[in-house]
Structure formats: C-alpha cells, structure tokens
Amino acid sequence: xxxxxxxxxxxxxxxxxxxxxxxxxxxxxxxxxxxxxxxxxxxxxxxxxxxxxxxxxxxxxxxxxxxxxxxxxxxxxxxxxxxxxxxxxxxxxxxxxxxxxxxxxxxxxxxxxxxxxxxxxxxxxxxxxxxxxxxxxxxxxxxxxxxxxxxxxxxxxxxxxxxxxxxxxxxxxxxxxxxxxxxxxxxxxxxxxxxxxxxxxxxxxxxxxxxxxxxxxxxxxxxxxxxxxxxxxxxxxxxxxxxxxxxxxxxxxxxxxxxxxxxxxxxxxxxxxxxxxxxxxxxxxxxxxxxxxxxxxxxxxxxxxxxxxxxxxxxxxxxxxxxxxxxxxxxxxxxxxxxxxxxxxxxxxxxxxxxxxxxxxxxxxxxxxxxxxxxxxxxxxxxxxxxxxxxxxxxxxxxxxxxxxxxxxxxxxxxxxxxxxxxxxxxxxxxxxxxxxxxxxxxxxxxxxxxxxxxxxxxxxxxxxxxxxxxxxx
Numbered sequence: 001x002x003x004x005x006x007x008x009x010x011x012x013x014x015x016x017x018x019x020x021x022x023x024x025x026x027x028x029x030x031x032x033x034x035x036x037x038x039x040x041x042x043x044x045x046x047x048x049x050x051x052x053x054x055x056x057x058x059x060x061x062x063x064x065x066x067x068x069x070x071x072x073x074x075x076x077x078x079x080x081x082x083x084x085x086x087x088x089x090x091x092x093x094x095x096x097x098x099x100x101x102x103x104x105x106x107x108x109x110x111x112x113x114x115x116x117x118x119x120x121x122x123x124x125x126x127x128x129x130x131x132x133x134x135x136x137x138x139x140x141x142x143x144x145x146x147x148x149x150x151x152x153x154x155x156x157x158x159x160x161x162x163x164x165x166x167x168x169x170x171x172x173x174x175x176x177x178x179x180x181x182x183x184x185x186x187x188x189x190x191x192x193x194x195x196x197x198x199x200x201x202x203x204x205x206x207x208x209x210x211x212x213x214x215x216x217x218x219x220x221x222x223x224x225x226x227x228x229x230x231x232x233x234x235x236x237x238x239x240x241x242x243x244x245x246x247x248x249x250x251x252x253x254x255x256x257x258x259x260x261x262x263x264x265x266x267x268x269x270x271x272x273x274x275x276x277x278x279x280x281x282x283x284x285x286x287x288x289x290x291x292x293x294x295x296x297x298x299x300x301x302x303x304x305x306x307x308x309x310x311x312x313x314x315x316x317x318x319x320x321x322x323x324x325x326x327x328x329x330x331x332x333x334x335x336x337x338x339x340x341x342x343x344x345x346x347x348x349x350x351x352x353x354x355x356x357x358x359x360x361x362x363x364x365x366x367x368x369x370x371x372x373x374x375x376x377x378x379x380x381x382x383x384x385x386x387x388x389x390x391x392x393x394x395x396x397x398x399x400x401x402x403x404x405x406x407x408x409x410x411x412x413x414x415x416x417x418x419x420x421x422x423x424x425x426x427x428x429x430x431x432x433x434x435x436x437x438x439x440x441x442x443x444x445x446x447x448x449x450x451x452x453x454x455x456x457x458x459x460x461x462x463x464x465x466x467x468x469x470x471x472x473x474x
Contacts, residue, residue, distance in 0.1 A: 004034045004046070008080055008113060009120045015081070015108035025102070025114075033111050037078050040140075045158045048138040049081045049110075050130050053100035062135045062145065065152060070109060073154045079110035082124055084134060141291070142272040164286040167266045173230065173254035174245075180254060187284045189226040190307050192293070193271055194253075195278040197234040198243040203277040206294065207247040209301060210279070214251050217303040222338050224306060231255035232267045234276050281307040304404065312352035313345055316401045316409045323399060324413075328430035330454060332445070333403040333410060333423050344402040344424070347447050351454045352400040359397075398428075398458070417467060426450065428457045430467065437462040 012033050017026030037046040051063060070077060083101050101115045113120050124130070128138050136145040139158050147159035168182035185191070194210060196203035210229075217224050231253050235241040241258045256264050267273070271280040272291060279293030289309040290296060296308040304315035314320070316331065323329075332348055334340040403410035405423050414421065417429065417436065426439040439445065439453050456462040 002031060003039050004030050004037065007046075007048075007124070008034075009117055011114065012080060012111040013105065013114050015105045015110055015112055025105070027114065028111070034078050034080070036075070044076050044078055045139055047077055047079045047144075048124060048128070049079050049135065050125065050128075050138070051081060051083055051104065051135040053083045053085055053097065053104045060135060062137075062149070065148060066137060067109070069148060069152060069154050069157070073157050074109075076157065079137075081105065081108065081110060081112040082121055083112060083115070084121065084125065084130075141288075143274050147269075161272065162266055162270050164267075164270050164282065167263055167270045168256075171256060171260050171263050174257050175252065175254045176249045177252070185228055185284070186226045188223075189228045189284055190224060190289070191282045191284070192227060192229045192307075193232055193267070193280045193282070194229060194248065195232045195234060195268065195273050195276045195280070196244055196247075197236075197276055198240040198247075199236065200234070200276050203244070204247065206277045210297065211248055211251045213297050213301055213303040213306070217306045220303075220338065221306075221341070227306075229253040232264060233258065234264075281309075302407075304407070311349075312356055313348045313400045313402060315341070316403045316407070316413065318409055320399065320401055321409055321413065324429065325431055327397050327399055328428060328432065329399040329401050330457070331401045331403050331413075331427050331429055332450075333405060333414070333419075333425040333427070335423050336404050336406045340424075341402060341404065347445055347450050348400055348402065350447050351451045354451070355398065355400075355454065355458075426453060428454075428462070434467045435464045436467045437464050 008030050010030055011027045012030050014026045014028045014033065017024075034046055036044045038044065049063075049066060051060065066079070070079060081104075083104055085097055085100070098115050105112050113124070128141070128143070130136070130138075136143050137148060138144070142159075142161055144159050147156070148154075151157070151159065165183070171182050172179050173182055192214065194207075196207065198204070214227065214229055218227055229248060229251055231245060231248055233241045233244050233255065235244055235258075238258045245253070245255050256267065258264075271282075271288065273280060277294055279297065280291050281289045281293050283289060289307045293308060296305070297303065299319045300306075300308070300317050304317060320329070330348070330351075332344045334344045403413065405411075405421070413419075413429070419425070419427065419438075422441050424445050425441065426445055428437045430436065437457055439449070443449060453462075
C-alpha cells in the first residue's frame with residue numbers, strides 16, 4: 001500500500017469543492033490529491049494540520065498563519081487537515097460536531113480527513129502524539145508549529161531538523177565514571193535520549209521507572225546490553241541540572257554537559273521533542289526508532305518490547321491482552337530466555353510479515369496507541385503462502401505475539417483459558433469467536449510449520465476447539 005493511503009486512507013475531503021457552502025464536500029482519492037508529494041527527498045511535502053472544530057476562528061491565529069504560508073510556498077506544500085473536538089465539557093452531539101467540522105473546513109485551500117473516518121483520525125493523533133499543542137502542523141513526522149511561527153514567509157521551509165550527528169559532533173558526554181565523545185559510542189548501542197528537568201514533577205516521577213526498565217532490558221536481552229541513556233537537560237540552573245543527572249546516574253547515564261548550551265537547545269528540534277519528560281530512541285546511525293518512548297514505557301514497564309519500534313511480532317503485555325479481547329492472536333509460548341525469544345521472533349516474523357503485507361496493514365504489534373485497521377467490523381482477504389493449496393478467506397484483524405513463560409500476562413492468559421504449561425507451544429486464541437487451535441505438542445516449530453499452521457487457521461481449516469474460560473480470576 002502506498003504511504004499516503006497508509007496515513008490517510010483511500011479518500012480525502014476536498015475543502016474547496018463546489019457545494020461546500022451547502023455542506024456538500026467532494027471526496028477525492030488520496031493518491032490523486034497528494035499525487036506529487038514525496039515521502040523523502042526533494043519534492044512537495046505533505047503537512048498534517050491538527051485543529052479543533054469547537055475553537056473560535058478568531059482564536060486560531062496559527063490556522064491563519066498557516067493559510068498565509070500555504071499561499072506563499074505552494075505547490076511545495078500539500079496540507080491534510082485533521083479536525084478534532086476539544087474536550088471542554090460541551091454537551092454537543094454528533095450533529096453539532098459534524099456541523100463544526102464542515103464550518104471549520106469550508107473554503108480552505110487543502111484537503112481533510114473525512115468526518116466519519118474516526119479510525120484514521122485516532123491513528124494519526126496517536127502516531128504523532130498529539131495530546132497537547134493543538135493546533136499544530138506535522139511535516140515528515142516532525143511538529144513544526146514553532147518553526148512556522150518564527151518563519152512566516154517560509155524562507156527556511158520545510159524547516160528540516162538539524163542532523164543529530166552534527167548537533168552532537170565533538171560533544172563530550174559526561175558520565176559518573178567517564179566521559180565519552182558522542183561519535184565514540186559503540187556503533188551497535190541503542191541510544192535513549194531522555195529530555196527532563198528537575199523543576200518538572202512528571203520528570204522526577206518518571207526517572208525511577210525509566211532506570212528500572214533500562215536495567216531489566218539490559219539484563220534480559222544481550223543485544224541491548226550496550227544501550228546508552230543520554231540525558232538532555234531543560235534545567236534553568238547548573239545546580240538543578242546536577243540533580244537531574246543524579247536521578248539517572250544509577251544506570252550509567254551520560255549527559256549533554258550544562259556548558260554545551262548550543263547542543264542542548266538544538267536537540268529538541270533534531271529529535272522533534274515539544275515537551276518534557278520525553279523519551280526518544282535511536283539506533284547507532286541516528287535513525288529514530290520511536291519518538292514516544294515515554295508512553296510505551298508506561299504501558300510496558302519491564303521493556304519487553306524495547307525499543308518499541310514498529311514490528312510484526314511482539315511480546316505479550318497487558319495492553320496486548322486488551323487487544324485480544326477484540327482480535328484473534330497467534331501466540332507462541334516460550335521459556336524466559338534470551339535465546340528462546342530470539343527463536344520465537346525468527347519463526348513467527350516471516351508469517352506475520354507475509355500476513356501484514358497481503359492485507360496492507362501497518363504493523364500494530366505491541367503499540368497500544370496505533371489503531372490502524374483496528375476495527376472489529378473490518379474483514380480482510382488473505383492469500384495463503386504460494387505453495388499452499390488452501391483457499392483464502394475473509395477474517396478479522398489478527399495479532400502475532402510471544403508469550404514469555406513466567407511473565408504475568410502469559411501466565412494469566414494460560415490460566416484463563418486452561419492451557420497447559422508446555423513450551424514451546426504455538427496457538428491461535430480467538431476470544432471474539434470463542435475458539436482455540438493449538439499445534440500438536442511435539443511437532444517441530446519451524447518457519448514453514450508456523451506458516452502452514454497460520455494458513456490453516458486463516459482459511460478456517462484448522463482443528464478448532466471451543467474456548468471455554470474456566471477461571472474467574474482474570
């Protein structure tokens with residue numbers, strides 16, 4: 001599926017279409033409306049404008065500024081507006097909200113996500129962590145509201161972020177035991193950038209959780225043993241800075257020095273950070289793996305799915321159990337060992353990737369905030385593997401998980417549905433249809449056998465058994 005359709009769905013509202021004054025919007029194919037936009041490199045860029053419908057037009061100075069800029073930089077910018085509803089305690093219902101939606105879009109020179117496409121709106125707001133700061137503009141994953149307000153004529157448009165390696169080149173990161181140049185960090189080390197300040201109460205509350213999770217991750221997974229925490233302080237004095245450093249010193253954190261003012265001030269822009277506390281995770285080359293690490297850590301406090309990048313297979317967590325109430329899931333139960341987790345990932349991933357590719361679904365995995373195609377009424381047609389004679393069949397959105405033996409979530413799930421404690425054990429658990437299928441214990445679990453098992457399930461030809469939870473404890 002094209003990246004534009006993955007972001008916005010198949011159709012967009014054309015705000016300047018004939019009849020908009022009477023509330024009649026024209027729908028255009030997303031690929032037609034954004035046909036000249038490019039995801040990377042030179043060319044037109046797509047800006048996502050998040051706004052509120054029930055906010056006075058006279059108070060939305062940002063929207064006015066954006067429309068003025070749009071006229072200047074066109075056709076280098078295409079805008080898609082996402083109209084939200086502010087939680088201000090108003091009693092208005094769907095009719096009033098749709099009227100506000102139409103009023104806020106009428107006459108705008110761009111496109112918008114349709115009013116009833118709630119799934120896409122929810123996914124976009126969660127994908128870009130739009131919780132505060134609306135109205136705002138996102139370009140290529142970065143919030144550029146402040147950049148636009150400081151450059152109303154668009155002389156620096158599209159306001160590219162300063163490259164991370166340039167911002168930190170030559171910066172001697174300070175540590176409790178030793179200091180290191182940023183460019184001398186191990187190439188395979190995942191970098192966890194923690195933006196915080198001592199004056200910020202949520203930061204002080206979050207730091208212990210972060211340290212505990214990082215300690216657990218390093219101990220559990222050998223490939224993350226070199227994970228480096230890098231503190232970026234927003235403190236107002238060196239004394240407060242030292243206190244913030246002390247709060248994360250227990251995990252060998254490095255910090256951008258208080259004296260490196262230029263780097264400290266440039267890093268939020270380089271990593272698209274708008275507030276604190278914030279957790280941004282990158283690989284050794286500076287590629288951002290997740291920009292909302294704080295939210296992920298809150299829902300995955302032991303870091304089972306660290307570094308929380310999008311992937312087709314993830315470890316079972318409490319949030320996963322909530323999703324399983326609505327969606328079937330392929331679950332491979334394994335021992336709590338690094339090698340077993342690696343094994344589970346290796347045999348499940350090809351089937352999961354094939355499934356998501358065939359259905360044109362973005363990886364939902366562990367992420368509790370991404371609801372792409374997460375609609376209980378939506379069915380998909382899945383073409384089984386090339387060598388399979390099994391016919392495809394419509395089915396509900398399916399997840400792929402690893403159940404780690406001894407973890408609370410895996411043990412609770414087993415107890416709830418009466419699964420024995422054998423490992424490895426490959427299952428499909430379908431709570432919506434109250435049925436279960438398991439691979440015969442003793443059969444070898446390989447990439448091919450997993451694919452055949454998944455094909456049989458998706459085609460409806462598996463040996464299903466009724467799912468009758470026997471425990472009232474869950």
